[in-house]
Every structure is written in C-alpha cells, then in structure tokens.
Amino acid sequence: MSLPSCSSGLDATVSTGQAARRLGVSDAYVRRLLRDGRLRSIPTPLGRLIPRDALEEFVSLREQAASSTGRAR
DSSP states (O other): OOOOOOOGGGGGGEEEEHHHHTTTSSSHHHHHHHHTTTOOOOEEEEEEEEEEHHHHHHHHHHHHHHHHTOOOO
C-alpha cells in the first residue's frame, strides 16, 4: 500500500482518523499504536498528526512481518 506523495507542512501529515481508514483499522487501534510508540506522531493543540512517512514506514514493517509469517494483510 503506497500513500500519495505530498509537498510539506500539513499536507505531509494525516489525522488519526485518516490513518485508521488507510490502514483499515479503528481509530482506537491507531491511538494505541501512538501510545505504545509503534507509530510516530506530532502533537498539536487539537490532537495528534501522523507524518505520512511514519505511516508508510509502519505499513512497510507490517507487510514485512506478514510476509515473514506467511500471513497476508
């Protein structure tokens, strides 16, 4: 799964809800990933934003783990 590239600033980040939709998981699961330090984020006054490169990295690691265990995701 590849995310579209973007320029800079807020375009280079996604909300927890957007990340959840892209990963096919719940918002609560994304918040757990953030809390556990498994997904990087940027604190803002209104919540947390996830850098697109952090989301790409997480997807890549998840795909590698799934392929090494023989599980498709």
